[in-house]
Amino acid sequence: MDILQDLLLGFQVALSLKNLAFCFIGVLIGTLLGVLPGIGPITGVAVLVPITFGMNATTAIITMAGVYYGAMYGGSTTSILINVPGESSSVVTTLDGYQMARKGRAGPALGMAALSSFIAGTFSVVLLTVVAPPLVKFALAFGPPEYFALTFMGLTLVTSLSGDSMIKCVMSGVLGLLLACVGIDAVTGTARFTYGEIYLLDGFGFISVAVGLFAVAEVLINLEQPAQEVYTRTKLSIRTLFPNLQDWKDSFWPIWRGSVIGFFIGVLPGGGATIASFISYAVEKRMSKHPEKFGTGIIEGVAAPEGSTNAAAIGHFVTLLALGIPGTATMAIMMGVFLIHGLRPGPLLFESNPEFVWGLIASMYIGNVMLIILNMPLIGIWVSMLRVPYKILMPLIVTISSVGIYATENNTFDMWVMLAFGILGYFMRKFDFPAAPVVLALVLGPMVEKSLRQSLSIAHGSVAIFFNRPISAVLLAVSFISLCIPLVRAARQEFAKKRPGDGKQAP
Amino acid sequence: MGKADKIIGLIMLIFSGLVIEESLRMPQEGGNFEPGIRFLPFWLGVLLAILSALLMVSGWRKSAEGAARRMLPSRQAVIAIVLLVAGLAAYIAVLETLGFLIATLLFNAFLMAVVMRAPRNMTLAVAVGASLAIYVIFRILLEVPLPKNMFGF
Numbered sequence: 001m002d003i004l005q006d007l008l009l010g011f012q013v014a015l016s017l018k019n020l021a022f023c024f025i026g027v028l029i030g031t032l033l034g035v036l037p038g039i040g041p042i043t044g045v046a047v048l049v050p051i052t053f054g055m056n057a058t059t060a061i062i063t064m065a066g067v068y069y070g071a072m073y074g075g076s077t078t079s080i081l082i083n084v085p086g087e088s089s090s091v092v093t094t095l096d097g098y099q100m101a102r103k104g105r106a107g108p109a110l111g112m113a114a115l116s117s118f119i120a121g122t123f124s125v126v127l128l129t130v131v132a133p134p135l136v137k138f139a140l141a142f143g144p145p146e147y148f149a150l151t152f153m154g155l156t157l158v159t160s161l162s163g164d165s166m167i168k169c170v171m172s173g174v175l176g177l178l179l180a181c182v183g184i185d186a187v188t189g190t191a192r193f194t195y196g197e198i199y200l201l202d203g204f205g206f207i208s209v210a211v212g213l214f215a216v217a218e219v220l221i222n223l224e225q226p227a228q229e230v231y232t233r234t235k236l237s238i239r240t241l242f243p244n245l246q247d248w249k250d251s252f253w254p255i256w257r258g259s260v261i262g263f264f265i266g267v268l269p270g271g272g273a274t275i276a277s278f279i280s281y282a283v284e285k286r287m288s289k290h291p292e293k294f295g296t297g298i299i300e301g302v303a304a305p306e307g308s309t310n311a312a313a314i315g316h317f318v319t320l321l322a323l324g325i326p327g328t329a330t331m332a333i334m335m336g337v338f339l340i341h342g343l344r345p346g347p348l349l350f351e352s353n354p355e356f357v358w359g360l361i362a363s364m365y366i367g368n369v370m371l372i373i374l375n376m377p378l379i380g381i382w383v384s385m386l387r388v389p390y391k392i393l394m395p396l397i398v399t400i401s402s403v404g405i406y407a408t409e410n411n412t413f414d415m416w417v418m419l420a421f422g423i424l425g426y427f428m429r430k431f432d433f434p435a436a437p438v439v440l441a442l443v444l445g446p447m448v449e450k451s452l453r454q455s456l457s458i459a460h461g462s463v464a465i466f467f468n469r470p471i472s473a474v475l476l477a478v479s480f481i482s483l484c485i486p487l488v489r490a491a492r493q494e495f496a497k498k499r500p501g502d503g504k505q506a507p
Numbered sequence: 508m509g510k511a512d513k514i515i516g517l518i519m520l521i522f523s524g525l526v527i528e529e530s531l532r533m534p535q536e537g538g539n540f541e542p543g544i545r546f547l548p549f550w551l552g553v554l555l556a557i558l559s560a561l562l563m564v565s566g567w568r569k570s571a572e573g574a575a576r577r578m579l580p581s582r583q584a585v586i587a588i589v590l591l592v593a594g595l596a597a598y599i600a601v602l603e604t605l606g607f608l609i610a611t612l613l614f615n616a617f618l619m620a621v622v623m624r625a626p627r628n629m630t631l632a633v634a635v636g637a638s639l640a641i642y643v644i645f646r647i648l649l650e651v652p653l654p655k656n657m658f659g660f
Contacts, residue, residue, distance in 0.1 A: 033649075167565060171519065171558045178551050180524060186543045192533060192544055216595075223591060223622070236570040391623035392633050395615045398595065403611070403641055406602070407651040415599045423592060431511055449547050456542060 007129060007284060010358030013058060022059050023363050025065025027370045031195055033067070034074020041071035041087060041313075045333050049340075057341035058356050062339050062363040066370070069121060069313045072273065073371055076113045076306055081106060087411055088206055089273035089309045091439050092281045094214055096301025098292065107206065107379055108243045112251055112299055113306040115243065115290035118461065120259035120307030121368040124314035127263050129224045129437050145465050150268070150474035151448045155441060156276050158481040168433045177440035179204050179446025187310040187453055199413040206442055208405050208417040213435040215401045216422025220392055221429055242379075252304035254284045261310030266315020273312035278440050280308035286482070291295060314364060320345050320455060321357060512566025525614035526552035590622050606656030607646075611638040 015186065029048065034041065045067055052060035065124035080097035093113065142150075155173065182193040183203030185280030194200040242249070261283060262276040285294045294301050303391040320331045338345050343353060350357050386482040407419045425435055459465035467473045512614070530548035557622070598614040616634040619625040625633070645651045 144621060165565075167558055169563050171555065171562070174551055174555050174558065178548065178555070181548045181551070188544055190534065190544050192548065193529065198643070220588050220591065223587040224580045304539070391619065391625050392629070394623060395618040395633060397639055398591075398618065398635060399611060399615055400641060402595070402598065403607075403645055406653070407649075408647060410601050410652055412602055415602075419592070419595055419599065422595075431515060453546075 005361060006354060006358045007389070009355055010360070012364030013359030014062065014362035019059055019062050019359070019363065020366065021030060022063040022368050023066045024374075026063040027070040027374060030067035030070020030499060031074040031077075031371070031375060032070075034090075038253065040069050041075075041231075041330050045071075045330055049333065049337055052340075054338060057338075057343055057353075058359045060337055060368075061334070061356070061360050063264065064072045064334060064366045065317075065360060067366060069117075069310060069364075070371060072309055072313045073114065073117050073306075073375065076117075076309075076317040077110065080109045080113065080302070082215070082393070083218040084397060084401060085210050087317050088210060088439070088443065089277050089305075089312070091210055091214065091274070091436065092277040092305040093302055095300075095436060098218075098304065099295070099297030100299070105297065107300065109302050110379045111242045111376065111461060112247060112303050114372055114379070116251065116287075116303040117253045117310040118372040119255050121310040121314055121371070121464075122133075122365060123256075124263045124311040125361065125364045128314055128318055128364075138262075138284075140227045141471065143469075144458060144474070145469050145472040147268075147450060148451035148455050149466060149472035149479070150276075151444045151451060153475050153479040153482070154279060154481045155446050155448060158189040164203050165432060168431075169437055172428070172433050173437035173441045176441025177445045177448075179209065179438070180442050185445060186450050199411065202415055203446075204442065205405075205408060205414050206346050206439070207408060208414040209421050209442060210439050211401050211405055212421025213425035213428070213438060216418060217425025217429055217435070219398055220422065222390070222394070225327035234375070247299045250299050254280075254300045254304035255307045257283060258304040258307030263313030263315040265308075266312030267318045270364070271441070271476050272317075273309045274440075276308040276312035276445050277305035278436075281480075282306045282466055286485075287449075287499040310368075314438045317360075317364075321349065322346075330407055388477075428450055454490070469480055509566045509569030509571075512569060514565030514566075516561075517567055519562070520556055521561055523552045523555035526555065531621050531659065575627045587622055591618065594618060594622065603654040604656065606658070606660055607653040608638055610654075611641065640646060648660055 012291075032043070045064055048064065048067055048433040049503065051064060055063065070228070072089065075085065075094045078084040079090040080101050082101075083094050083098040085091040085094055096148040097109045097113065099108065105404075168276040180203065182200055184191050184194075184201050191201060191315065232359065237444075256433060261280045262273070264281065265276040266273065281294075281301065281304055284300050285291045288300065316331050320335060324344065337346060343349060343356065402415055402418065405414050406412065427433075428435055428438075455465050456463070465472075466476055519528065526548060530545045530552060532544075533545040533548070535543055535545060555590070594614060594617045598610055602610045612634050614629075615637050616630055619630040619633050646653050
């Protein structure tokens with residue numbers, strides 16, 4: 001009952017005309033920023049912090065929160081339409097979303113991304129409202145061994161991103177882990193694989209690698225078919241723009257599973273939306289009766305990661321509001337906004353400024369509704385982008401990607417990285433090496449290594465620490481099983497090839 | 508495809524050797540019972556070497572089974588790809604010298620006219636329109652600093 005009363009207070013605050021207007025502005029700007037490659041939620045929030053200086057604290061945070069989850073959604077638009085991930089958590093959406101666009105189903109893909117984000121986001125806000133305190137206690141139980149087990153499990157899920165060749169998939173993952181080793185080691189401060197290059201001290205920028213491997217490589221691949229249309233022409237009637245009944249049936253459970261996965265991973269400090277989207281996709285592929293269809297353009301491949309991404313975005317607020325710990329870089333900037341306005345996030349904030357905290361939580365319900373109202377009508381406009389002749393679209397894709405990359409660090413080194421990985425991505429596509437494991441491993445690699453080394457340091461070199469703790473033991477068991485299943489499946493297929501057709505068992 | 512896998516496997520095997528060699532040159536620190544900075548790159552190099560060998564074996568088997576050959580891109584497509592890569596490299600190289608507006612205008616004009624072989628009017632319209640639109644979005648709306656030339660634009 002207390003929670004309901006607090007929430008009603010929050011709605012009273014959030015439904016003021018001023019807060020409604022700024023929530024809308026935040027969601028709108030966030031969506032537009034999310035569409036631009038290289039300008040993701042963190043850049044969007046950081047760039048817009050100064051405009052909040054003249055606002056009161058509640059309005060400022062409501063605006064920034066709108067920018068944040070607006071950008072999360074916006075990143076999926078270019079992922080689906082032109083295979084350019086707007087930010088890291090949109091990479092997985094390219095796997096099926098772009099293939100849906102090529103089949104003439106861009107509208108349903110965009111529609112399901114919006115609706116899945118809305119359902120998952122709303123569900124997560126309810127979870128945030130109700131279960132934040134006990135969840136935070138659970139998150140506090142995560143130490144380095146648990147983080148290692150979680151991120152290792154994330155890495156083993158890379159096998160679910162394989163196409164025909166498990167070997168090539170794992171090789172892509174190993175390449176991503178090696179890329180993650182470049183730069184200054186977080187534990188000792190020693191440079192690795194930098195060869196004296198100052199720009200490599202920070203390692204390879206994730207977004208430069210991702211835009212190169214996906215966007216630039218895609219442009220190079222499409223140059224091989226200059227006379228053919230890249231996209232299937234489709235009538236843009238109202239009916240074709242939105243998901244149909246079958247789409248809803250196929251997406252129902254993926255959305256809910258994605259919501260739960262995304263929220264719980266978002267609650268963990270360091271548990272970003274990117275990891276949530278990969279895990280959610282991999283889980284759906286594992287649970288599907290037709291896993292071979294993933295990557296060919298199916299609606300579940302869009303619904304699950306999009307839902308988990310938005311759920312994770314909401315989950316991030318749990319540790320910030322309840323503990324005062326920013327779990328991700330974007331939350332750190334949010335925390336800066338809190339501090340600028342004289343507020344310190346944490347459990348005391350719930351008591352000292354309840355109208356602020358509950359106003360923010362209530363605004364998330366409202367912001368999710370605004371997101372869907374704003375973006376559903378825009379689907380027709382986004383899809384009509386595909387009518388633009390490819391010879392006009394291609395230069396725009398390349399130029400906007402390049403400028404977006406330049407904007408991240410204001411130097412051309414990242415653009416060279418983008419180009420190099422674009423060429424690599426082209427050859428990877430030609431020789432059937434999947435690119436998604438590279439980016440997954442690039443994100444997870446530093447966390448895996450840091451938590452492994454911290455755990456071994458705590459345990460004085462003993463690996464038993466990973467098995468003595470129940471959470472990490474369970475996660476490692478799941479990892480082991482997820483590694484074995486594809487190997488057993490591959491071995492059985494190989495065995496079936498050698499003994500064709502009569503169905504008789506070997507003596 | 509079998510032949511390609513054998514070649515790629517060999518290249519990756521050599522690469523993994525270089526990774527192992529480089530990681531062995533890293534200082535063996537690892538105080539406080541933690542494994543040190545060479546631990547992960549070394550074992551990744553070993554894993555990559557094993558996978559490369561497996562890929563070569565797989566490629567040899569595919570060749571033996573007579574797997575279908577991959578179709579190569581046409582000469583026209585190869586030229587377009589090389590031109591785009593060269594154009595993008597030139598764009599990056601001159602961006603901070605010529606400034607954003609001129610460099611982007613020239614780059615877009617090159618892509619339209621040379622790579623995509625678009626008509627002159629379309630080339631001019633897209634080159635000018637795209638450069639200005641991107642400038643307005645990034646420089647004016649988002650206040651992202653973009654490179655300027657010695658004349659200040």
